[in-house]
Amino acid sequence: MTLADQPYVTEEDGVMKVRTCAWSPPGDHPVGCGLILHVKDNKLIKVEGDPENPVTNGRVCPRCLALDEIVYSEERLQSPMVRDRSERGKNTWKKISWDEAYDILEDKIHEIWDKYGAESIFTLTGTGRESTLYAPVYGPAICNTPNGASTYAFSGEACYGPRATITNYLLGAGVPEIDWAQYWEDRYDHPGYEVPKYIIVWGKDPLYSSPDGFFGHSIIDLMKRGSKIITIDPRLTWLGAHAEYHLQLRPGTDAAVGMGLLRVIIKEGLYDKEFVDKWCYGFEELVEAVEEWTPEKVQEVAWVDPEQLVGAARAFATNAPSTATWGVALDQSKASTQAAQCFLALCSICGYIDVPGGVTITKPTSFIGKWRYDMMDVLDPEMAAKHIVDPDGKYALFNAGAAMGGVQGDTLLNWLEGKWADRPEYYPLKMCWIIGNNPLACMADQPQRWYKAMQDLDFIVAQDIFMTPTIMGLCDLVLPLSTFAEHEGLVTPNYGRNQHFIGAMNEAIVNPNTKSDLEILIDMGRRMRPELWEGMETPDKFFDAKLKENYGYGLDEVKAVPAKMSGYEYRKYEKGLIRDDGQPGFQTTTGRIELYSPILDAFGEKPVPYYEEPEFSHLSHPELADEFPLYYTTGGRHISMFHSEHRQAGTTMRRLHPWPLVTINPAVAARYGIEEGDWVEVTSPQGSMTQKAHLTEEVNEKFIHVEHAWWFPEQDPEAPNLYGVFKANANNLIPHESVSVTGYGAPYKNGICKIRKVSGLDHE
Amino acid sequence: MEYGMLINYGLCTGCDTCEVSCLKEKGLNADEWGIKVQQIGPKKLGGAWEWDYVPVPSRLCDLCAERRAQGKVAPCEMHCLAKVIEILPVDKIAERMVELGGKKVTCFMP
Numbered sequence: 001m002t003l004a005d006q007p008y009v010t011e012e013d014g015v016m017k018v019r020t021c022a023w024s025p026p027g028d029h030p031v032g033c034g035l036i037l038h039v040k041d042n043k044l045i046k047v048e049g050d051p052e053n054p055v056t057n058g059r060v061c062p063r064c065l066a067l068d069e070i071v072y073s074e075e076r077l078q079s080p081m082v083r084d085r086s087e088r089g090k091n092t093w094k095k096i097s098w099d100e101a102y103d104i105l106e107d108k109i110h111e112i113w114d115k116y117g118a119e120s121i122f123t124l125t126g127t128g129r130e131s132t133l134y135a136p137v138y139g140p141a142i143c144n145t146p147n148g149a150s151t152y153a154f155s156g157e158a159c160y161g162p163r164a165t166i167t168n169y170l171l172g173a174g175v176p177e178i179d180w181a182q183y184w185e186d187r188y189d190h191p192g193y194e195v196p197k198y199i200i201v202w203g204k205d206p207l208y209s210s211p212d213g214f215f216g217h218s219i220i221d222l223m224k225r226g227s228k229i230i231t232i233d234p235r236l237t238w239l240g241a242h243a244e245y246h247l248q249l250r251p252g253t254d255a256a257v258g259m260g261l262l263r264v265i266i267k268e269g270l271y272d273k274e275f276v277d278k279w280c281y282g283f284e285e286l287v288e289a290v291e292e293w294t295p296e297k298v299q300e301v302a303w304v305d306p307e308q309l310v311g312a313a314r315a316f317a318t319n320a321p322s323t324a325t326w327g328v329a330l331d332q333s334k335a336s337t338q339a340a341q342c343f344l345a346l347c348s349i350c351g352y353i354d355v356p357g358g359v360t361i362t363k364p365t366s367f368i369g370k371w372r373y374d375m376m377d378v379l380d381p382e383m384a385a386k387h388i389v390d391p392d393g394k395y396a397l398f399n400a401g402a403a404m405g406g407v408q409g410d411t412l413l414n415w416l417e418g419k420w421a422d423r424p425e426y427y428p429l430k431m432c433w434i435i436g437n438n439p440l441a442c443m444a445d446q447p448q449r450w451y452k453a454m455q456d457l458d459f460i461v462a463q464d465i466f467m468t469p470t471i472m473g474l475c476d477l478v479l480p481l482s483t484f485a486e487h488e489g490l491v492t493p494n495y496g497r498n499q500h501f502i503g504a505m506n507e508a509i510v511n512p513n514t515k516s517d518l519e520i521l522i523d524m525g526r527r528m529r530p531e532l533w534e535g536m537e538t539p540d541k542f543f544d545a546k547l548k549e550n551y552g553y554g555l556d557e558v559k560a561v562p563a564k565m566s567g568y569e570y571r572k573y574e575k576g577l578i579r580d581d582g583q584p585g586f587q588t589t590t591g592r593i594e595l596y597s598p599i600l601d602a603f604g605e606k607p608v609p610y611y612e613e614p615e616f617s618h619l620s621h622p623e624l625a626d627e628f629p630l631y632y633t634t635g636g637r638h639i640s641m642f643h644s645e646h647r648q649a650g651t652t653m654r655r656l657h658p659w660p661l662v663t664i665n666p667a668v669a670a671r672y673g674i675e676e677g678d679w680v681e682v683t684s685p686q687g688s689m690t691q692k693a694h695l696t697e698e699v700n701e702k703f704i705h706v707e708h709a710w711w712f713p714e715q716d717p718e719a720p721n722l723y724g725v726f727k728a729n730a731n732n733l734i735p736h737e738s739v740s741v742t743g744y745g746a747p748y749k750n751g752i753c754k755i756r757k758v759s760g761l762d763h764e
Numbered sequence: 765m766e767y768g769m770l771i772n773y774g775l776c777t778g779c780d781t782c783e784v785s786c787l788k789e790k791g792l793n794a795d796e797w798g799i800k801v802q803q804i805g806p807k808k809l810g811g812a813w814e815w816d817y818v819p820v821p822s823r824l825c826d827l828c829a830e831r832r833a834q835g836k837v838a839p840c841e842m843h844c845l846a847k848v849i850e851i852l853p854v855d856k857i858a859e860r861m862v863e864l865g866g867k868k869v870t871c872f873m874p
């Protein structure tokens with residue numbers, strides 16, 4: 001079939017208008033916004049929104065509008081390239097064909113299997129991109145290694161994994177999401193739907209980040225329909241400025257605020273007693289755990305104004321239905337587990353789980369998201385047993401692999417650095433495959449240490465759409481990826497953990513030079529472990545087979561509509577629709593929502609929430625308070641950028657936000673003689689980095705905010721500069737292995753620092 | 765019939781989508797704009813936070829007359845993430861402003 005004959009294509013004046021759902025690359029999370037790609041003579045000439053898409057109704061954010069600038073960027077990778085291992089860090093790449101690249105990979109993997117064993121290969125994945133679905137399969141189903149799955153160069157797996165895992169255990173469900181009528185074609189008009197009265201937006205700025213599957217500006221849709229906002233965030237965001245309550249907490253003290261909110265609701269008897277009696281486990285223990293968290297104590301520890309705390313608690317609990325959403329900030333502290341327990345308890349005791357206008361939940365994982373976990377079982381037990389874990393037995397909960405299997409990030413760096421070289425279980429790692437990740441720019445705590453530790457590997461391969469500092473610095477082979485306009489795919493919001501629709505990502509332009517993460521997976525899978533890939537020779541066959549297996553319909557049905565909506569059933573726990581055995585209740589050890597978690601107890605974590613002071617704070621280290629008088633937080637996003645992407649010079653996205661900004665309160669800046677646009681060095685006990693000052697009251701006088709994931713594609717690509725990746729890098733500030741006993745949660749967003757004005761990005 | 769651009773700027777989030785939509789539609793250079801988003805705040809006024817964005821059309825904005833004549837929606841209006849831009853006949857604008865609740869609504873005739 002030619003493009004013009006496809007059901008998702010219309011033709012107007014010689015221009016093909018190709019309907020698609022956007023995912024990645026470039027960017028992004030599985031939001032799947034409906035787009036119409038205008039194509040003339042196999043060239044993308046314009047991007048418009050798809051007004052018929054029930055979720056986005058024609059809306060598109062700037063990143064997708066400027067997709068053409070990425071597709072046709074001169075800097076884009078258009079051919080596989082190799083470089084001699086001795087030349088790492090030098091721009092001495094040699095172009096080769098795909099066949100040659102695949103041959104090199106095949107030979108290398110065989111060589112390593114024979115010489116060192118498959119376990120000496122590990123894979124690294126990133127966050128958000130569609131590779132999140134496929135990368136975890138590369139380890140087991142191509143390389144036959146137990147050190148793949150969702151392994152990140154990332155302290156405490158501090159993104160999504162902590163929230164997903166804790167929800168798995170406490171609720172027996174996938175990730176909770178607010179009810180924005182996202183499951184139905186008729187959306188807010190759906191019979192039985194109710195608009196949430198209050199929405200708690202906790203540690204998240206979804207308007208600009210559209211995270212995990214949530215179309216951020218739906219919050220505005222809900223505000224227009226009457227929803228009021230409560231924000232819990234150190235920063236004053238635009239949403240916070242438009243909120244009824246803004247709980248401006250000290251970075252990293254989310255659990256204290258959570259316990260404070262719970263205490264108000266419990267003490268004043270504002271919770272849903274019937275729901276608690278019937279469906280929750282361990283309420284008495286929770287009551288005891290939060291007892292000491294008076295509003296005054298919360299203020300002392302977490303800075304939050306008692307009036308705001310009490311007002312927010314009352315408003316949320318007494319206005320049914322209300323809902324709440326949590327962001328990566330809850331993952332990015334050592335106390336991520338406790339913060340998450342509080343969040344889930346709050347939604348649960350108010351009776352907002354799985355009700356109209358409350359919090360939507362589904363089974364833990366579905367469809368391709370589930371397939372990626374099933375594929376981890378294709379290792380023989382002897383090989384699986386070689387999975388790298390901390391030899392001293394740390395991180396039992398992480399290593400049990402609930403929501404995200406893989407090698408715990410801190411353990412991995414320790415292993416690479418040879419910390420356990422004299423242990424009997426130690427073996428050296430030899431090869432790494434990097435899929436959808438640029439760890440030196442984004443994720444890797446102490447990036448210089450990761451850079452050095454990875455240098456020892458024999459062979460490193462990566463795939464991406466652009467050359468990155470990580471590839472330039474470390475890789476021996478690079479494979480060029482296609483953009484989402486150039487390949488077939490399916491969008492699965494929340495990676496299958498709360499999947500309100502399935503969207504077809506349709507190939508609109510043909511680029512013979514590049515391949516998708518899934519194509520590479522299938523091609524190499526069929527070379528290395530053909531027995532696992534029968535009947536799945538192409539992405540289309542793969543999708544068709546998986547759809548039929550899970551839903552009984554095929555790819556054609558998905559391609560025929562703007563978005564294949566999932567539909568939703570409320571109060572599944574009453575109807576036996578969420579437990580595997582079909583009984584009422586929740587898929588947990590107790591059959592109820594666990595306010596007290598026996599599983600956490602079994603893994604050496606406390607079963608109820610408690611407060612632990614961040615490791616680097618003025619309270620933990622009073623002796624450092626003079627030298628590091630400020631707190632910092634990190635990672636707030638500008639809409640034009642997705643993590644380390646969209647930095648290419650001259651593009652509209654970079655022009656919208658040309659420099660990394662350190663946000664400073666004007667009064668603080670005045671004390672240091674810092675003016676708007678000055679370069680400022682930020683130093684924590686762990687390291688330094690430099691960004692440009694932006695003075696605003698979005699931050700108060702006690703803390704600053706720095707951006708993450710910056711590098712400068714216009715700068716010298718070669719080592720040691722590597723596109724300036726270590727200069728403005730927020731992760732220089734972050735400690736290695738300041739994580740909880742679960743193995744989850746690291747303080748990417750909270751620490752102490754000092755600042756000073758400097759002459760430029762490069763300075764003495 | 766004269767048209768104007770009504771903007772419910774009380775809910776404009778400064779997402780820059782209108783700006784980029786217009787650049788792409790009109791094929792403008794990097795240093796030009798058909799509409800540009802201006803920021804005011806955040807600053808406390810009378811004890812509450814004031815933080816507004818207002819997209820201001822330039823002399824290059826023709827309200828996409830030609831495109832609308834073909835029955836299509838202007839790209840800034842269609843893509844606006846907060847759905848706060850409406851291009852309307854001027855004699856309908858006052859009525860619509862009231863309908864929107866009259867909170868921080870403005871209009872332009874570029």
Ligand code: SF4
Binds near residue numbers: 032061210
């Ligand atoms: S949120 Fe923005 S970048 Fe992501 S798919 Fe939607 S329009 Fe594209």
Ligand code: SF4
Binds near residue numbers: 785786790825827840
């Ligand atoms: S109406 Fe057309 S010309 Fe005017 S700002 Fe919108 S896109 Fe630009």
Ligand code: SF4
Binds near residue numbers: 779781817819844849
């Ligand atoms: S697109 Fe809409 S919400 Fe975004 S800046 Fe423009 S007017 Fe404001």
